[in-house]
Amino acid sequence: FTRAGNVNFNGNFCPVLQDKKFRYGTAGFRYPNEEMTFIAFRIGFLASLRARSLNQVVGVMVTASHNPTGDNGVKIIEPTGHMLENDWEHLATELVNANDTEFEELASSTEKSIMEKTGLKTETIPDNAKIFIGSDTRDSSPWLMRAVARGAEFGRVLKVNEFVNFTTPQLHYIVYATNKPNLSFDRLAPVRKTTDAFFEFIKRCPSKQLENYKPSLIVDCANGVGALWVLEYLNHPEQKNFPMNITLKNDAKDAAANEYLNRDCGADFVKLWRTFPRGFKNVPSETRCAALDGDADRLVYFYSNNNGVFILLDGDQIAALYAKFLIKQLELLGAKDLSIGVVQTAYANGNSSRYFRSLGIEPAIVATGVKNLHPKSETYDIGIYFEANGHGTVTFSEKFWDFVKETPADPEPKIMLRLFSQIINDIVGDGIADLFAVEAILRYFDWSIGDWASKIYTDVPSAQLKIPFRDRSIFQTTPDETRLIKPEVMQKEIDVWVSKFHGARAFVRPSGTEPIVRIYAEADTDENALHLAYRIAHVVD
Ligand code: 16G
Ligand code: ZN
Secondary structure (H helix, E strand, O other): OOOOOOEOOOOOEOOOOOOOOOOOEEOEEEEEHHHOHHHHHHHHHHHHHHHHHHOOEEEEEEOOOOOOOOEEEEEEEOOOOOEOOHHHHHHHHHHHHOOHHHHHHHHHHHHHHHHHHHOOOOOOOOOOOEEEEEEOOOOOHHHHHHHHHHHHHHOOOOOEEEEOOOOHHHHHHHHHHHHOOOOOOOOOHHHHHHHHHHHHHHHHOOOOOOOOOOOEEEEEOOOOOHHHHHHHHHOOOOHHHOOOEEEEEOOOOOHHHHHHOOOOOOHHHHHHHOOOOOOOOOOOOOOOEEEEOOOOOOEEEEEEOOOOOEEEEOHHHHHHHHHHHHHHHHHHHOOOOOOEEEEEOOOOOHHHHHHHHHOOOOOEEOOOOHHHHHHHHOOOOEEEEEOOOOOEEEEEOHHHHHHHOOOOOOOHHHHHHHHHHHHOOOOOOOHHHHHHHHHHHHHHHOOOHHHHHHHOOOOOOEEEEEEEOOOHHHOEEOOOOOOEEEOHHHHHHHHHHHHOOOOOEEEEEEOOOOOEEEEEEEOOOHHHHHHHHHHHHHHHO
């Protein structure tokens, strides 16, 4: 490594690319892995300043999630287990875009001003300042972890722990738990929390004789790190009595894993193409299937019905299932003073939002990205947040925790609420914890996957397109991303097109992760939705 981290994982010198602007996007920096080394180094440096200024453990996750194996990325995890604070994202962007000669100077002035603000001497390294670096199964990850560690060292933090083959949500949880004085630091702690509560929940489900729910599930692991972790969940002390059996597919754990990572499989593939991932050809109809993405923070369900039609149950459907269960428990308890809310993005299927309204909940719409959904969700006692793509969880307030505290002779719905809150990873959306939460609720209602697909709501037809676009800065959207503020004329033209279709809506937004613009449209039929999306693509192009 040079002082600026300019060596890529092939060992080649890699000068900082000057013709390219890098941005801390929706989920950190994510680029082709050969461009990532100096970014990882500088992020390691910034993470060390964050850890020193807070005197806590800060996380850095090395992953490119659902993207192909040639990409990689880094993002910083706050001591709370949440996404990096906004102001610091700007600092990250500034540091990463500095050229090699500017970098050292910028690094030392940044260090000075941050430590000064904290009221500490520039060189101070408080005792609890530590970096946890996690990575998924990508070939390029070990190298980038080293770059992060060297960056941290450059930022004077030598206490670094590495968590190889970790899911993104597991790293978030470990960072959170380590900073909590009363929680133990144990890599399996979140796994046990979920499975213990799941066992207990299943025992207490009202219907003893199952008519519709079948306790077997096929999981597409995207050839990513989720495959290793689902096994950890199943490897429970009471393994033999595990209340369901799970078959893993696309669970390559060897060299092939990298070649096939997220390729024709995984939650993103299934959501985008609305079709079975590779390896699912012979799965019988009405069989419940689920897909994780490469770092296991997304989850979607799917199956083909008796007519051979492929049906997707995405993040919106999971949110609706959670809401149905949680509202029922609150009603049974007559607990009127606990607020319950739902947070979605512009991509939420129109019928899911209408379903929440029918329950008396007006969903809040925020900008794309977990970093925007999570904080809004925390404004409710019970906050359910999901992106349609399968990122999401449920958050709980202090008032909720007080409410569910164990007392003698607790009513059953209160116990079920408490257990549900333990199954879920309430720190961040977690595909595997969500999987157990979905299974628990389906078991509770004794529902087949077909019941779930038909008894809550069915999707209004929608279509998505993406078009390459170099200068995405010309676009400015409203905070909920449903409309363009700039270019103004473009929004006017979109409105005209939308008004020509029945029950339609559409929007355009610049991607936060790729040099593209995304288009989303809903209409009365699949054909019309696609037709409308193409019309709008013409407007943008
Ligand atoms: C990232 C986000 C995801 C969001 C996606 C949007 C996290 C953990 N991940 O993957 O939530 O849906 O970006 O990508 O926040 P886009 O900006 O390219 O549409
Ligand atoms: Zn992911």
